[in-house]
Amino acid sequence: MTIAVVFFVILILSLAGYWMGRNRAVALEQEAAAGRLHSLPRYYGYFVALWCGLPALVLLLVWLLLEPVVVDRLLLAGLPDRMTASATPSELDLLLQTIKNAAAGFVFGTPKPEITTAAAYYQTLRFAARAALVVCVVSLAIAGLVLARRQVAPAFRARNRVERIIGVLLVLCSIVAILTTLGIVVSLLIESVRFFERVPPHEFLFGLNWEPQIPIRADQVAGLGAFGAVPVFWGTIMVTVVAMAVALPIGLFAAIYMSEYADSRTRTVVKPLLEILAGIPTIVYGFFAVLVVSPLLRGLGAAVGIDVSPTAAIVPGAVMGIMLIPFISSFSDDALTAVPRALRDGSAALGATQAETIRLVLLPAALPGIMGGVLLAVSRAIGETMIVVMAAGLTATLSLNPLDGVTTTTVQIVTLLIGDSEFDSPKTLAAFGLGFVLFLSTLALNVAALQTVKRYREKYD
């Protein structure tokens, strides 16, 4: 609530700043002695408004992000020593949570007196923090307004200054992409390192036993399960292979038909229809897998006497394959269409039929582009989450049979992290370890795909 008000106040102050800056510029110009304005009057307004609003907004944002951390620290520092001296980090977390609950009025039974005092202290801290926030942010906005307005003078190069500020903002926005990547890498790396402190990397990468929930050896990490991720990776590969076995032929043949045989009317109808498959949310595919595909395949299996596991790799794999059809078909279509006309004509002039032209000339020429699409589709399949979460299982087994139950990297990440906010158990950290492997492998595939496609484009441009 306070935040919304502060935000609104900043907005109003900026508007006022615009108006003041502009009017002052106009007034100065009319004093004949001062000379002509360097920029249009509105740029003086923009300049004052930006200096009033931007620093205040940045301060507001930083404050909001840091406030909980600082308040927690102060709260812990203010607690009597006997409560905090011997506590582990997770006990401290619990203590903080109890105090906050007490402060918010969620009390079960009669709390200890020191908790009540701490809760009151917490309330004062929060109130003080909010009050300080309002005072600091608003005074910064006013200071910016006053200082910027003082600069307004006919010779002042307002437009250039405003454009400089906007230019910096543009650069900052494009850096967000880099910051995101950096954030992903750093956060995954930190958590993975913490995981590998408890479970040695070779055991994680090459171990054949994945049982994160059940303790199997007393001497193992805090008595918690086994973290050999090979069966999990194997499950991911199985599902991906099945998906590509469905998507590749359908997508490729559809692309061949559309780029070489179909007339333009068919193309304009069929292409968007296929694209719909790519626009359907994956959770819908997951539900479809469980609702239709799984009973169908199990029924088929029962009819011929084969036992199909309810979480068989073939179910999520086949459905994922459907999802990837437009991926393969549109990449292959683009690649085939990009092959220069001269190659087609040359092949036809030699007497080849269309099919021979496609097989012997167009496909080899378009292969890099198609490969790029396939690599991207594989990376998509590896990282796909909802279909497998809904249709694949939880037990990790090493099996070559696509009719056996599987689990995948993404399923494990989701199951290990759902409803778990504690960051210290090897169980949750294992999810970040898996996430790191997932990120690296999809990154490698993406880079490879983009490189292939790029090199291919250069060849014919």
Place this chain on the structure above:
Amino acid sequence: MTDIPRGARPTAAGWSNTDDAAERVRRRHAADRRLRRLGAGAIAVAIGLLVILLSSIVISSWTAWTTTQIRLDVTIDPGRIDADDPFRGRYQDLVREAVYGLFPEVESAADQRPLRDLISNGAQFEVRERVVENPGLVGKTVSIWVPASDSIDQLRKGVIDRELPPGRRRVSDRQIAYYDALVEQGRVRSVPNTTLFTAADSRFPELAGLEGALKGSFYLLLITALLSVPMGVAAAVYLEEFAPKNRWTDLIEVNINNLAAVPSIVFGLLGLAVFLGFFGLPRSAPLVGGMVLSLMTLPTIIIATRSALKAVPPSIREAALGVGASHLQMVGHHVLPLAMPGILTGAIIGMAQALGETAPLLLIGMNAFITAAPEGVTSPSTALPTQIFIWFDSPERGFVARTSAAIVVLLGFLILMNALAVFLRRRFERKW
């Protein structure tokens, strides 16, 4: 020079029109037709799968659009309900008595139990709402339609098969008899299922609705749009119009292309570790979900905006610069407005992607069981796709159709957004 008479048979060296050759040509053309048919078949399979996918979900949602109600004559006992404070009262007892009153011949407590299971647990709230609205009802008997329990609802819709042996269905023979008697008395009706849109989540299928999920998704998209559209457009403008071509901008470009292909769940891990873990933002909040989704849609919007900017011909830029506009004025006054339809289309498609995204939201806890609609961007909430996941995970029979119905609602929004995008593209597209 050579003097071969017309119509003469070619010698053994000739190969073009022997029977052998004709056979070869025939086979080559057959291969051509085969490839053509394979291609057409592949397209037919893909479109067939799309049709099966959509129709199976629509069909499975069918029973969720109506719901069953039972009419009760509830006596608002002044001994139990205080007319001055009707909000706290023992409405459950009133409802139970009303149900028992329908079959006065049933007396033992053991027999009454299956009887009261005909009525939804939410019936008492329906009665309470009525009395709170009009406290004058206390002391009177009101006739009121209340929701039936999920098993009766499923029985009426034929999902529960009454021909099955009693041990294998969720409704006992006695309950079926009660139900049939009520139908005969005209006390049962089917009405459109408005609960689906006006209620938040519940453990009971007949009381569960999408209100919380719809509001949560609205807040999510609001945050996502507010963050990712301005940031994405600004980044694209910088990269396309201002950035020098050097290693630094190359790095940014490669980065954006890679981010576009990073699995969505990795963004969820980022949100969990940074927004929840490091900054301590609230769990399950649309604010955090929106931040994660906006990082995820940012590449889409940047790429779409860049191609829209590229489509604006350089002559526009040169003309603007020629009459003395500054670089930024040229972009702001001329290039951006001309690229706006393309940018909007890209933004809407990005938002549609964000609306259907589930995995990152699971990791930041937006799949919690929350029985109240969110009041703001920081209150715990679900979203449409996560609500679908919650219902999918619930064992009650009634949730299967409701899951499908929720998917139909989600797909409806996606179709609307994409149709808007197509409309914008058709309406404002310019060929230079």
